Amino acid sequence: MAAGTLRDNYELAVIGAGPAGLAAATLAARAGLATVVLDEQAAPGGQIWRAVSETPVQRRSVLGADYWAGAARVRDFEASGAQYVPGATVWSLARDREIGVSIAGGSRLLKAQRVIIATGALERPMPIPGWTLPGVMSAGAAQILLKSSGLITRGRTVLAGCGPLLWLLAAQYLRAGGTLAAILDTTAGSTWRSALAHLPGFLLSPYFRKGLPMLLAARRSVRVVAGVRVLRAEGRDAVETVVWQGDDGIEQRLSADILLLHQGVVPNVNLAISVGIEHRWDDDLLCFAPVLDGWGNSSIEGIAIAGDGAGIAGVAAAELRGKLAALAAIRALRPGSTMAGLPDEASIRTQLAADARGRRFIDLLYRPAAAFRIPQGDTIVCRCEEVTARQIVETVALGCSGPNQMKSFLRCGMGPCQGRLCGLTVTELMAQARNVDPQKIGYYRLRPPVKPITLAELAALPKSEAAVAAVVRG
Amino acid sequence: MVRPDVIVIGGGLHGCSIALHLARRGIPVTVLEKDHVGRHASGVNAGGVRRLGRHPAEIPLSVASMELWHSIVDLVDDDCGFECHGQVKVAENPAELEILRERVTMVRSMGFTHEELVDQAELRSLVPAISDHCVGAIVCRADGAALPYRTTLAFRRKAESLGVRFLEETRVTSVRRQGAMWQVESTSGRHEAPRLVNAAGAWAGNLAAMLGEPAPIEVMALMLMISAPIERFLHPVIGATGRPLSFKQYRNGTVLVGGGYRGRPNVETNWTDLDFHGLASSAQTVHDLFPVMRRAEIVRAWAGIEARMPDDIPVIGPSRTSENVWHAFGFCGHGFQMGPIVGSLVAELIATGVTNLPIAPFDIGRFARA
Numbered sequence: 001m002a003a004g005t006l007r008d009n010y011e012l013a014v015i016g017a018g019p020a021g022l023a024a025a026t027l028a029a030r031a032g033l034a035t036v037v038l039d040e041q042a043a044p045g046g047q048i049w050r051a052v053s054e055t056p057v058q059r060r061s062v063l064g065a066d067y068w069a070g071a072a073r074v075r076d077f078e079a080s081g082a083q084y085v086p087g088a089t090v091w092s093l094a095r096d097r098e099i100g101v102s103i104a105g106g107s108r109l110l111k112a113q114r115v116i117i118a119t120g121a122l123e124r125p126m127p128i129p130g131w132t133l134p135g136v137m138s139a140g141a142a143q144i145l146l147k148s149s150g151l152i153t154r155g156r157t158v159l160a161g162c163g164p165l166l167w168l169l170a171a172q173y174l175r176a177g178g179t180l181a182a183i184l185d186t187t188a189g190s191t192w193r194s195a196l197a198h199l200p201g202f203l204l205s206p207y208f209r210k211g212l213p214m215l216l217a218a219r220r221s222v223r224v225v226a227g228v229r230v231l232r233a234e235g236r237d238a239v240e241t242v243v244w245q246g247d248d249g250i251e252q253r254l255s256a257d258i259l260l261l262h263q264g265v266v267p268n269v270n271l272a273i274s275v276g277i278e279h280r281w282d283d284d285l286l287c288f289a290p291v292l293d294g295w296g297n298s299s300i301e302g303i304a305i306a307g308d309g310a311g312i313a314g315v316a317a318a319e320l321r322g323k324l325a326a327l328a329a330i331r332a333l334r335p336g337s338t339m340a341g342l343p344d345e346a347s348i349r350t351q352l353a354a355d356a357r358g359r360r361f362i363d364l365l366y367r368p369a370a371a372f373r374i375p376q377g378d379t380i381v382c383r384c385e386e387v388t389a390r391q392i393v394e395t396v397a398l399g400c401s402g403p404n405q406m407k408s409f410l411r412c413g414m415g416p417c418q419g420r421l422c423g424l425t426v427t428e429l430m431a432q433a434r435n436v437d438p439q440k441i442g443y444y445r446l447r448p449p450v451k452p453i454t455l456a457e458l459a460a461l462p463k464s465e466a467a468v469a470a471v472v473r474g
Numbered sequence: 475m476v477r478p479d480v481i482v483i484g485g486g487l488h489g490c491s492i493a494l495h496l497a498r499r500g501i502p503v504t505v506l507e508k509d510h511v512g513r514h515a516s517g518v519n520a521g522g523v524r525r526l527g528r529h530p531a532e533i534p535l536s537v538a539s540m541e542l543w544h545s546i547v548d549l550v551d552d553d554c555g556f557e558c559h560g561q562v563k564v565a566e567n568p569a570e571l572e573i574l575r576e577r578v579t580m581v582r583s584m585g586f587t588h589e590e591l592v593d594q595a596e597l598r599s600l601v602p603a604i605s606d607h608c609v610g611a612i613v614c615r616a617d618g619a620a621l622p623y624r625t626t627l628a629f630r631r632k633a634e635s636l637g638v639r640f641l642e643e644t645r646v647t648s649v650r651r652q653g654a655m656w657q658v659e660s661t662s663g664r665h666e667a668p669r670l671v672n673a674a675g676a677w678a679g680n681l682a683a684m685l686g687e688p689a690p691i692e693v694m695a696l697m698l699m700i701s702a703p704i705e706r707f708l709h710p711v712i713g714a715t716g717r718p719l720s721f722k723q724y725r726n727g728t729v730l731v732g733g734g735y736r737g738r739p740n741v742e743t744n745w746t747d748l749d750f751h752g753l754a755s756s757a758q759t760v761h762d763l764f765p766v767m768r769r770a771e772i773v774r775a776w777a778g779i780e781a782r783m784p785d786d787i788p789v790i791g792p793s794r795t796s797e798n799v800w801h802a803f804g805f806c807g808h809g810f811q812m813g814p815i816v817g818s819l820v821a822e823l824i825a826t827g828v829t830n831l832p833i834a835p836f837d838i839g840r841f842a843r844a
Contacts, residue, residue, distance in 0.1 A: 092750060100750055109750060276745050399627055401510055401642075408517065408623035411726070416702055416773055448748060452702060452771035459761040459768075461754035 006085065006103075006110060010036045012329050013099055013112035014082075015090050015271065018046020019070075019315045020307025021118030022077045023322030024329075029082035031330045031342065036112070037077075038088040038101055044074045046120055046307075047140070048315050056150040062175045063147065064168075066210070066315070073319075092448035093117070093275045095300050100448065100461075107457045114302050114329040117272055118322060121265035121308035124287070124368065125421050126161060127375045130233030131261060132383055139169045139262035152178035155257030158242045160184035160231055163264035163366040164211055171214035174221060182223045182254055184244055186263065188369040189227060195364035198357075205358020206316075225252075229371060233259050263368040267309045270418060274446040275300060281439035284363060285312060286373065287424055288443050294349075295328035296321055304328060313359060320352045374428045381429065382422040384415020389429060396433040403427060403444045416452060419444045478504040478639070480824060481658055481667040483646050483681060485509075486516035487622070487810060488802045489673035490629035491817025494550070497636035499825050504667065505630075505638060506660055508645035509744065512626035514675055515780035516810070520698055520720045520732040521622045522711055523811045525588050526561040526614040527577070529787050531835035532812070533586055538831060539815035540588075540616065549814065552628035555621030557725070559709035562601060563612045564763065570715040571610045578612060588614050603707040603766050619711050619722055622810060629813070641665075646674075649684050656798070669798040669824060676741055676781045678789075678803035687795040688841050689804070690784055695739035695746040695777035696732060696807050697753055701770040703727030712763070719759050729770060731760050734807065737777035746777040782806040783841075790816060790836035792823065800824060801838050 014025045017039035029035040037044075045052040049070025060068055078084070085103065092100030097115050100107060123140045130136065139159060145151040152173060158181050159170055170183060202208050218224065230245040233256075242256045266287035269279060278299040279288040289311040296304040306325040307318035323343055330342070375381060375389040387410045400406040403413060403426045412426060413419035419426075423444050431438040480496055482489045485507025493503045507513075523543050525536045546554050565571035574591060581589045590613050597604060597611045630640060644662040649670065651657075656670045672681045679691035708723040718734030735752035739745075753775055760767050783789060783804040793799035800823060802816050809816075819829045 092748075094747060096747075098750075276743075399511075399631060405510065405512070405517075405623070405627075408512075408621070408627075414700075414774065416771070418773065447774050447776045448750075449772055449775065452773045454768070455701065455757050455760060455770045455772055456768040458750070458754055458772055459757035461750060461757075463751055463755045463758065 006036070006108065008110055010034050010110065010112045011333050012036070012114045012116065013038060013097075013110070014116045014118055015093070016046060016118035016120060016307070017041065017044040017077075017084070018048060018118060018120050018307060018318065019073065020120070020318040020322035021046065021116070022073050023319040024116045024118060024306055024326040025082040026077045026080040027323050027326040027343070028329055029080040031334065033330060033333060035082040037082055037084050038090050038099070039084065039086050040089050042086050044077060044084065045070050049074070050144060050147045055147055057147065057176070063172055089451045090271065091451045091453050093271055093303070095275060097302055102451070102453050102457060105457065107453055107461060109461060113333060114304070116296070116322070116325045116329065117303065117305045117309055118307045119268045119271055119309045121312055122268045122420055123262060124264050124266045124373075125425050126261040126263045126372055127379055127381055127425050128231045128233065128261070128372060129375070129379045130235070130239065132380045133233050133235050133239045134237065135235065135239035135257055136233050136259045136261065139166060139260040142260050143169050143172065146172060146176060152176050153258045156181045156255060157258040157260065158182050158184065158254060158256040159260045159262070160186065160228065160242070161262040161372075162187040162368055163262060164207070164362055165265065166262050167211065167214045167218055169260075169262065170218040170222065174217065180222045181256060182225060183218060184228045184231060184242070185224060185226045186228045186231065186369060186372055187226070187366060189247070191365050191367050195361050198361035198364060201357035202361030205355070207358045207362055229369070231372065263372055264366055265308065265312055266424060267311060269309070269443070270420060270446055270450045272298065272305060272309065273443060274448050274450045275303065277303065277305070279443065281437065282311070284367065286367060286428075294324070296325040297328060313356065316355050317352055317359070320348050320355070323348055373425065374432055375425065381425050382410070382412040382415065384417050384421075385411045387412040392426060392429050393433045396430060401434070402430060402441050404442075406430065407444065413444050418446060418450060478502045478665075478667040480669045480671060481506060481656065481665055482671040482673055483658070484673035484675055484678070484803075485511035485630070485640060485642065486514060486673060486675050487512070487626045487629060487813035488516075488805070488816050489671070490626055490633055491813045492671055492673060492802060492820045493638045494629050494633040494636065495817040495821030496824065497633050497638045499821055501821075501825065503633070503638045504665060505633075505640045506644045506646055506658065506665065507640065507642045508677070510642045511630045511640060512623050513744070515778035516626045517623040518698070518776055518778040519622045519696075519810050520722070520730060521619045521810060522561065522720055523556060523618045523620050524561045524614065524711065524808070525617055525811070526563055526612060527713065528808075530580070530584065531787055533581065533584060534832050535812055535815050535819075537586060537588065539812050542814035542818070543620075543811070544616070546814070550628040550632040552624070554625040554628050556618060557620070558616060558618035559711070560600070560613055560615045561617035561711045561713065562597070563713040563715060564597065564604065564608045565610045565715050566608055568609060573715060574610065574612045588616065590615070600710060601708065601712065603764050605763050605765060608763065617711070625813070629817075646681065649681070651796070670800075671820065671824070672799065672801045673803060675803055676739070676779045678781055678801070682801070682838070685793060685796045685799060687793055687838060689789065689838060690841055691781045691804060692784070693739050693741055693779060694782050694807070695737040695779050697735050697737045697748055697756070697775060697777045698730060698732040699753060699756070699772050699775035700731070701729040701767070702773050704729065704766075704770050707766050714759060714763065717759050718756070719763070721760060721764070729767065731756055733759070739777070739779045741779065744779065746779060748775050748777060780805065780807060780809075785840075788836055789838045790820065791833050791838065794837070794839040794842060
């Protein structure tokens with residue numbers, strides 16, 4: 001759909017077309033709200049159902065039943081009457097809900113009475129020594145290649161890290177005919193103690209039922225090394241060797257052409273922080289998450305967040321929270337209306353609570369260890385500007401109390417990724433160096449455009465002469 | 475701990491510079507800053523170190539400040555990222571060139587020679603990437619640019635090394651005269667000193683009001699944006715004549731675009747809303763003047779909160795309603811270059827009661843109702 005067919009105003013704009021965005025938009029459009037879905041991807045599905053309507057991977061067992069469940073959700077969405085805009089990069093959201101969006105190289109501004117941010121999750125950075133060497137990539141990037149292009153990596157591939165998605169990827173990878181030289185499991189031994197209390201909820205949940213076979217399948221066919229405490233990648237021009245230590249402290253080496261890293265996902269907060277939505281540090285999940293009410297409403301009027309961007313909770317919760325945010329929008333814009341076919345709020349909340357019980361165990365068990373979150377010395381933290389952990393710690397001594405002062409010195413976080421690959425690392429590094437809580441340190445103050453746009457694209461936007469001040473300059 | 479002789483309210487560049495210059499005179503100082511040092515306009519401005527185009531009243535101060543900039547390492551032990559590749563104000567047509575010619579004549583009639591008119595050929599040699607339609611310019615060859623946050627922090631660190639105490643996250647809630655002392659209540663408790671400096675930027679109006687002194691401040695937020703690195707094509711800082719522009723390329727290839735388009739500030743929350751219609755105008759100017767920039771990627775835009783006075787020049791000097799209070803605020807988007815000299819002269823005023831620099835035009839008394 002071309003940008004030209006977009007309207008200037010919508011009742012509801014949904015940003016992102018993963019499980020939360022699709023559920024929200026489907027429900028709202030069915031209820032009659034003029035709804036637009038702005039999706040950066042080429043087709044609906046988000047990350048988990050990426051390319052579900054057009055993937056070249058046709059053997060259904062490779063990606064699993066949960067992936068293919070997305071196809072039905074996409075069909076429902078397409079029948080709902082919501083306007084879908086693929087390839088739409090939202091680069092700005094303002095407090096008055098004006099949205100800046102780039103489509104096929106052209107930008108425009110549009111407004112919505114309500115906005116639901118459903119931009120999902122990002123992989124947590126895993127800044128081990130050597131993580132910037134060619135051949136080292138995130139496991140999520142490998143999964144994108146598999147889903148959208150049917151590609152698996154060639155050569156000796158090592159998978160390292162922790163978290164449920166690590167095992168999901170391993171299973172998908174093996175079923176697609178890939179081989180893994182080893183899985184290096186960095187799950188900390190100590191997390192079992194805190195997680196154990198939540199084991200019963202987990203055992204009764206679909207997470208256990210679905211997760212266990214994946215874990216066992218991986219263990220049957222791949223060398224799995226548990227208890228990895230130290231990890232680095234070595235090589236001259238690309239990764240050649242993966243080096244690790246377990247509890248015994250003995251260094252072990254394995255040659256590798258590809259190292260896939262993954263230690264869980266965190267909310268993609270960039271757009272929400274750039275509009276000024278209040279966030280808090282979550283010490284269990286070790287990330288910043290937006291402060292929301294029970295409907296997903298943020299601290300800014302008319303802007304809600306649903307899905308993993310509201311706090312990591314997985315696909316089932318994402319759909320449920322998407323529906324709640326849509327219900328809130330329907331109630332706000334169609335007050336008093338009692339439409340048939342709207343889902344029952346109470347039953348959504350019951351399902352959400354049940355899902356959370358199974359989730360808690362996983363969250364605590366797979367809480368990544370400090371050694372893999374908070375690097376030291378010459379390990380690169382900011383890939384865009386090649387800033388090391390030592391340099392960041394040194395700015396604390398110069399009087400920088402947080403990321404926003406530090407970035408003025410090192411440009412750390414000011415590159416094209418806009419902090420997506422270093423934000424949490426920097427916060428935790430500075431918190432450790434100053435011996436204060438990460439909440440006190442805070443996160444990068446992000447500003448639009450949250451995704452780059454060309455100067456020509458910006459220049460082509462409508463101008464307003466009211467914005468012109470006297471000719472003053474610094 | 476020594477009780478301060480002076481409390482400076484506001485940890486921007488001017489507050490830090492005043493504190494540093496007082497400390498150099500051996501006067502004990504405490505600086506109170508409601509956020510952190512350099513949080514607002516001082517830390518995020520365009521960094522222009524510019525005499526070019528100054529209001530006539532500001533020229534003597536700006537020229538004196540430039541002397542300090544050229545030996546900034548001696549003052550603060552840091553080069554502040556200062557680079558001296560000149561400032562250029564471009565004329566896009568003959569009518570604008572005529573305006574520039576008159577400007578240079580006026581500045582020379584005041585006895586200053588730093589502004590120099592150049593023709594199209596000289597402009598091209600200074601700025602090869604400039605669009606063909608530009609016909610000439612004013613050049614200030616010894617002007618340049620520095621890194622604002624680094625500069626502000628360098629002033630702070632040097633001041634601290636001389637004994638100045640900085641209290642951040644300390645918001646002033648009231649000031650009152652108690653005998654010979656100013657009692658300043660703040661979110662970090664009460665602070666006392668016989669003398670007080672108001673260098674509170676966009677918040678200086680509130681402080682002046684606490685002193686019963688009219689200061690018609692307009693709070694503004696000038697927007698800036700920056701590109702991803704591109705190959706170096708520019709050394710001087712560029713301004714325009716007929717439309718707002720401040721344009722420079724850093725050593726790392728990133729390009730900064732600013733020049734006077736405003737966002738919407740909120741002084742309570744420190745938040746600034748950007749106006750992309752205004753940034754579009756800014757982008758259009760760059761699009762027209764530097765064709766090489768059209769495909770550059772803009773990666774971030776922001777705005778710093780500061781104060782503007784109705785006559786577009788700052789307030790500098792003693793209070794006219796309260797004893798032992800001095801003001802330095804309202805720099806209207808062009809205070810960064812004047813930071814070193816304003817600190818020096820306010821410290822001189824406090825220590826000696828006089829200064830040789832012509833500061834009468836900046837008297838706060840000009841806003842008093844007759």
